[in-house]
Every structure is written in structure tokens, then in C-alpha cells.
Amino acid sequence: MTTPSPTLRKPRSTWTPAQIALTVVALALSVIWMAPLAWALSTSLKTPAESVASPHWIPKDFTLDSWRKVFEAGNIPNWFVNSLVVSVCVTFIVLLVASLAGYGFARTEFRGKSVLMAVTMAGLMFSPAILGVPLFTTVQSLGMVDTYWGMILPQCAPAAMVYILYKFFQSLPRELEEAAFIDGAGRWRIFFTLVLPLSKPSLSAVGIFTFIASWNNFLWPYMVTNNPDLMTMPNGIATVQNAFGIVWPQLMAGGLIAGLPLIVVFVFFQSQIVRGVAHTGLAGQ
Amino acid sequence: MSSATSTVAATTLRPRATTAADSARLRWSRRFQHGGWFVAPFFVLYGLFVLLPVVRGLYLSFTDANISGDHTNFVGLANYREALKDDLVWNSLWHSVQFTLYVVPCIVVVALLMALIAHHTVHFKWLWRLCFFAPFLLPSAVIGNLWWWLFQPTNGMVNHVLGLTTPWLTQKSTALLAVVVATLWWTVGFSFLLFLAALQNIPQHLYEAAELDGANAFQRMLHITVPNLRNITGLVIALQILASLQVFDQAVVMYQFGPGPEESTRTFVQYTLEQGFTSYRVGYASAISFVLFLIIAAVALGRMWLLRSREEGISR
Numbered sequence: 259m260t261t262p263s264p265t266l267r268k269p270r271s272t273w274t275p276a277q278i279a280l281t282v283v284a285l286a287l288s289v290i291w292m293a294p295l296a297w298a299l300s301t302s303l304k305t306p307a308e309s310v311a312s313p314h315w316i317p318k319d320f321t322l323d324s325w326r327k328v329f330e331a332g333n334i335p336n337w338f339v340n341s342l343v344v345s346v347c348v349t350f351i352v353l354l355v356a357s358l359a360g361y362g363f364a365r366t367e368f369r370g371k372s373v374l375m376a377v378t379m380a381g382l383m384f385s386p387a388i389l390g391v392p393l394f395t396t397v398q399s400l401g402m403v404d405t406y407w408g409m410i411l412p413q414c415a416p417a418a419m420v421y422i423l424y425k426f427f428q429s430l431p432r433e434l435e436e437a438a439f440i441d442g443a444g445r446w447r448i449f450f451t452l453v454l455p456l457s458k459p460s461l462s463a464v465g466i467f468t469f470i471a472s473w474n475n476f477l478w479p480y481m482v483t484n485n486p487d488l489m490t491m492p493n494g495i496a497t498v499q500n501a502f503g504i505v506w507p508q509l510m511a512g513g514l515i516a517g518l519p520l521i522v523v524f525v526f527f528q529s530q531i532v533r534g535v536a537h538t539g540l541a542g543q
Numbered sequence: 544m545s546s547a548t549s550t551v552a553a554t555t556l557r558p559r560a561t562t563a564a565d566s567a568r569l570r571w572s573r574r575f576q577h578g579g580w581f582v583a584p585f586f587v588l589y590g591l592f593v594l595l596p597v598v599r600g601l602y603l604s605f606t607d608a609n610i611s612g613d614h615t616n617f618v619g620l621a622n623y624r625e626a627l628k629d630d631l632v633w634n635s636l637w638h639s640v641q642f643t644l645y646v647v648p649c650i651v652v653v654a655l656l657m658a659l660i661a662h663h664t665v666h667f668k669w670l671w672r673l674c675f676f677a678p679f680l681l682p683s684a685v686i687g688n689l690w691w692w693l694f695q696p697t698n699g700m701v702n703h704v705l706g707l708t709t710p711w712l713t714q715k716s717t718a719l720l721a722v723v724v725a726t727l728w729w730t731v732g733f734s735f736l737l738f739l740a741a742l743q744n745i746p747q748h749l750y751e752a753a754e755l756d757g758a759n760a761f762q763r764m765l766h767i768t769v770p771n772l773r774n775i776t777g778l779v780i781a782l783q784i785l786a787s788l789q790v791f792d793q794a795v796v797m798y799q800f801g802p803g804p805e806e807s808t809r810t811f812v813q814y815t816l817e818q819g820f821t822s823y824r825v826g827y828a829s830a831i832s833f834v835l836f837l838i839i840a841a842v843a844l845g846r847m848w849l850l851r852s853r854e855e856g857i858s859r
Contacts, residue, residue, distance in 0.1 A: 354584070524673070
């Protein structure tokens with residue numbers, strides 16, 4: 259991560275008193291923000307008895323039992339695979355249909371385009387939280403309750419992603435496509451071989467956000483399946499909390515297992531994710 | 544329109560022969576008449592899983608449908624009349640609104656503060672980004688469980704660090720506040736990144752020019768930073784209001800899918816789902832969902848209207 263804009267232009271030591279003060283404040287805030295996660299980690303390494311004793315940060319009887327138990331409870335690896343299958347499918351389908359639709363709206367003409375645009379924009383206001391019950395009965399009548407498709411497909415029509423990509427495709431200079439067309443390329447070929455490679459930053463932003471949203475989606479899988487074999491990570495962990503009775507170390511271990519994959523992804527793709535947020539934010543202004 | 548004038552111009556003036564590129568360009572725009580195929584796949588999914596449920600929900604809201612969908616009768620406006628009289632509708636709506644009123648200002652202020660600090664430090668920028676944004680990547684169910692644990696009265700971290708014995712989760716006065724704190728910790732990272740991006744987009748030369756003119760740090764902040772962040776602040780507020788009114792996940796997980804102490808944390812979405820999936824009253828649930836949609840739509844349209852009137856103000 260390099261930031262091209264030098265914030266200090268004088269080539270002297272950057273550790274001015276102001277910088278030291280700012281860094282200390284930032285450090286304090288970071289410690290506060292990390293404390294809950296540290297507490298969860300500390301709890302997960304304690305024995306159940308120690309976890310409910312008087313609170314302390316460093317486990318006295320350091321043990322990995324809870325992590326082992328959570329894995330042995332059988333369902334975690336299963337939920338993990340479910341989460342992965344659902345999130346990867348959703349991300350792939352969204353990238354395909356949203357980029358096609360965004361390009362269609364930005365660059366092509368067809369009858370009824372403006373009406374479809376308006377209808378798509380209206381879709382920004384319908385969330386699963388509002389549509390929950392009728393969406394469930396719709397999926398029910400399609401016979402998709404308790405199936406993978408029932409979990410995946412309803413997450414695959416995000417108007418917001420179409421809008422972001424539409425904005426991006428509009429900002430591409432037309433000359434490239436025109437030149438390719440003059441060279442005899444068809445419009446599908448232009449789209450797949452010229453436009454898509456140019457849109458990598460936007461596509462990765464949309465892809466990353468879709469993946470995060472889908473991986474963490476709780477409401478929809480919660481509605482559409484009661485089958486523990488089909489549950490995704492967040493659902494399994496939320497519903498099974500009651501089944502086990504409360505064993506805090508196991509609960510925290512399970513939570514960390516559910517949360518860690520994305521945090522690891524973030525450490526690796528930090529620059530893309532930050533740029534992606536910036537990109538969507540600027541599109542939304 | 545423009546093509547008509549150009550043909551007139553072409554026939555009367557004939558400025559130059561059309562080049563191959565020109566005719567190709569004409570053919571290009573004409574060949575793209577069939578763009579419907581690009582939009583089709585999205586619209587199949589969108590129609591099935593957004594438009595169809597919308598229409599269906601609207602229809603169901605005028606019926607006494609249950610979850611199995613048989614013996615459905617048309618009942619006119621009865622569901623809406625009942626919703627107006629239903630105390631729990633107003634109650635749960637008030638909880639969601641209360642939550643929004645608490646959480647939105649907190650998120651805006653904290654996110655802005657974080658962004659300013661992270662933007663002005665020279666070292667460890669990646670570390671601040673990681674620490675502030677990491678919670679956003681956790682699933683809501685994990686957030687609910689984690690804060691349920693942290694807020695435990697005798698052995699939770701919050702009371703341990705603050706040296707209190709407050710029973711956060713079991714008294715009415717702090718139950719919703721606990722959800723607000725959890726949500727702030729969880730989602731502030733996203734708004735923080737938006738603000739950070741906006742700060743990095745402010746051209747550096749503005750600050751340099753102001754410095755040459757003798758503006759001090761505070762004046763530079765007031766006259767350059769604040770106006771340049773106006774748009775993004777509006778966006779953050781709007782996004783947070785829309786998201787907060789639909790609060791559900793973390794609240795139900797923190798209170799084990801119950802209504803909270805003295806029914807103080809039942810949110811609006813929670814109530815619609817209880818009606819639909821616990822009481823099996825799909826018709827009634829659809830009617831109250833529609834009420835929430837009207838509120839969301841009012842907020843969204845209100846923001847559009849504000850933006851438009853501001854643009855007109857600028858152009859004037």
C-alpha cells in the first residue's frame with residue numbers, strides 16, 4: 259500500500275509532535291476497536307469454568323478444547339462448504355448478469371430501455387427485509403425452499419450492483435469500442451474481450467462486496483431453510499447457540515471460525531477493497 | 544432529432560464525403576438496437592425475485608392468506624385497518640426509528656473522526672484501516688453472539704473494563720443502547736472508508752494555496768475540508784438511515800430471537816417476520832411490510848429531492 263500523495267512536503271523527520279499525538283490517538287482507537295475480538299479469542303482459549311469466573315484477559319488454563327469441540331460438533335465444516343458454495347455461486351452469477359445489464363443500459367439501445375431502467379432503479383428500495391414474507395412464498399411456489407438454488411438465486415438480482423457498473427461503463431470512452439467495431443468485432447466480442455478487461459477495478463469491487471454480503475447474509479438463509487445440513491455458517495452458529503446451551507468458549511470459537519476467512523481475505527485484498535469502497539462511494543454521490 | 548438536422552445539413556451543404564469511419568459509426572449505433580439481450584438475464588432473475596414478490600406482497604396484503612396459501616379470501620383494507628390499531632406495529636416501528644436516531648449520528652461522527660485521524664497520520668495507515676474495518680467483515684450472527692457475551696453483567700468485558708455492574712441486556716433502559724453500541728462497532732468501518740476516500744480525493748493544491756494565503760490549520764479545515772465532504776456525508780447519512788430502519792439480525796441474535804426485556808427491542812422487521820412465520824399470517828405480514836416500504840421510499844425520494852434542489856441551487 260503506497261499512497262502517492264505525500265502529506266508532508268518538507269523532507270525532515272516525519273515524527274513531528276503533532277504526528278506523534280495523532281498516532282497515539284489512532285493507536286488508542288485501534289486498541290478499543292480490537293478489544294472485543296481479543297476478548298473473544300481469549301474466551302475461546304479458556305475452559306468453560308474459567309470463562310464464567312471473574313473476568314481476566316490472559317487464560318490461566320490455556321486450552322484448545324473449545325476449538326476442537328466446535329470442529330467435532332460435525333456441522334462446522336459442512337456449514338463452511340455450504341457458505342463457500344453459496345457465496346461463490348452468487349458472486350459469479352451477479353458479476354455476469356450485472357455487468358451484462360449495466361453494459362446494456364449504458365451502451366445499447368432497445369425498445370423500453372428507459373422503462374426498464376426506471377424499474378431497476380426502483381428496485382434499489384426493495385430489500386429482503388421488506389420483501390421477506392412474499393419472497394418466501396414466491397420461492398415456495400417455485401419449489402425452492404430447502405434447496406441450494408433457493409438460497410442462491412434470490413440473492414442474484416441486486417439493482418445496486420447494476421447501477422454501479424452502469425455508471426462505470428458510461429464513464430468509459432466510446433472511441434475504443436467504436437474502433438474495435440470498425441475493425442469488425444461484434445458487440446458481444448467487444449464486451450467480453452475489450453470492455454470487461456478494462457473494468458477490472460469495478461468488477462472486483464462488485465465481486466468483493468457481493469461475496470462479503472452473501473457470506474454474511476443471515477436473514478435469507480434463516481428464512482429459506484431449517485435443515486442443518488443446508489445451513490450456512492452464520493445461520494448454523496446463530497441457531498445452534500440455543501441447542502448446545504451456552505458454552506461461551508465454544509460460542510466464541512465458532513464465531514471466530516465464521517469470521518476469520520473474510521478477515522484473512524481482507525488482509526490480502528486490502529487495497530482492492532478500499533478502492534472498491536471508494537469507487538462505489540464516488541458513484542453514489 | 545440530431546440525425547434529422549445532420550441529414551438536412553448533409554443534403555444542403557455537403558461539407559465532405561462521409562468517411563468509412565463515419566458510416567461504420569452509424570452502423571455501430573444502429574447495430575446496437577438489440578441490446579435487450581444484454582439486460583435479459585438480469586431481468587429474468589429480477590422479475591422472479593424482486594418484481595414478482597412485490598406484486599405478490601401487494602396482492603397478499605389485501606387477503607387473509609396463511610403460510611400454506613390455501614383458503615385465501617379477499618379482505619379489502621382489513622389488514623391495513625388492523626395494522627393502524629395494532630399497538631405492536633407502532634411499538635416495533637418506534638424501536639426501529641429509535642435505533643436509527645441513536646445509531647446514525649454516532650456512526651457519522653465516529654467514522655468522520657476515524658477518517659480524519661487516519662488521513663493525517665503518516666505511518667501505519669494500513670493498520671488503522673485494518674482495525675477499524677475488520678469488524679464489518681464479521682457475520683451479523685457473530686456480532687450478536689459476541690456482544691451478548693461482552694454485555695454480560697458479571698463476567699462480560701464491557702463491565703469489566705468500565706468497572707460497572709450494569710445489567711445491559713436485561714433492563715429496558717439500556718437494552719436498545721446495547722444493540723446501538725454493537726452496531727456502531729460493527730458497521731462504522733464502511734462509512735469510515737467512504738470518508739477516507741473522499742478526503743483523499745480533495746486536491747492537495749487547495750490546501751497549499753490556502754497555506755500560502757496564511758490560513759491556519761483550523762481555517763483550512765473549515766473552508767476546504769468541510770465543504771468538500773458535504774456530498775459524501777449526505778450519502779453516508781442516507782445509506783445509514785435506510786439500513787438502520789431495517790435493523791433485524793444483530794438485535795434478534797443478541798436477544799435470542801425474543802422481544803428483549805419488557806419487549807423493548809422488537810424491531811419492525813422482526814415483527815413482520817413473527818407475523819409471517821410464527822403466526823402464519825402472511826397477508827397481515829405483507830401489509831405491514833408495505834408500510835415499511837412506504838417509509839423507506841419516502842426517505843429515498845426525499846434524498847433525491849434534496850440533491851436535485853441543491854443542484855438547482857448551485858446552477859442558479
